Amino acid sequence: MPGQPWVENRTKRRVPCQLRNAEGSYTGMVLDLSPSGLFVQTTAQTELRQRLSLQLQTERGKSVELEVEVARQKHVPARLKAIEKAGVGVRISNAPERYFQFLQEIAARGAEDAVASDSDAQGAAAAPRFRIRVREVAGCRSRRIEVEAESLDVARERALARVGRGWKILTVDDD
Numbered sequence: 123m124p125g126q127p128w129v130e131n132r133t134k135r136r137v138p139c140q141l142r143n144a145e146g147s148y149t150g151m152v153l154d155l156s157p158s159g160l161f162v163q164t165t166a167q168t169e170l171r172q173r174l175s176l177q178l179q180t181e182r183g184k185s186v187e188l189e190v191e192v193a194r195q196k197h198v199p200a201r202l203k204a205i206e207k208a209g210v211g212v213r214i215s216n217a218p219e220r221y222f223q224f225l226q227e228i229a230a231r232g233a234e235d236a237v238a239s240d241s242d243a244q245g246a247a248a249a250p251r252f253r254i255r256v257r258e259v260a261g262c263r264s265r266r267i268e269v270e271a272e273s274l275d276v277a278r279e280r281a282l283a284r285v286g287r288g289w290k291i292l293t294v295d296d297d
Contacts, residue, residue: 138283168195252296260288
């Protein structure tokens, strides 16, 4: 798709997020990211060129706050939402250095299996690792997710936040 400004070296990665504007706050799931923009699966009603605050949730419970502007909207008919993703493409207006570190970390570890780490947590003891099997509530897909967390409850929360709505936990194993 050369010639389309939103297409560049994107990293496919599901990252829970929250979008905020003057009207309220909306949940979403980032499906891909790059240094200049993101695509967010969301039901939030937005306008082109609307400025939003976007908060990404990293796996260690930290968040990264971005200022973004809606660059494109992808509307999908209700009957196709199970197979096609609706949402918004946003251009980054302002991002802290932590966002670019996060991009480097997930690119270095691979898009699907990346584990984001906090630069201020380096040198600290690693949190226990949990393997969690989740299943789609209204479907037959299942996934295995690995998360680091201080406790079983936190691991369950992080796994559900990572996959988004419509999933339930089947099993949890710790290392």
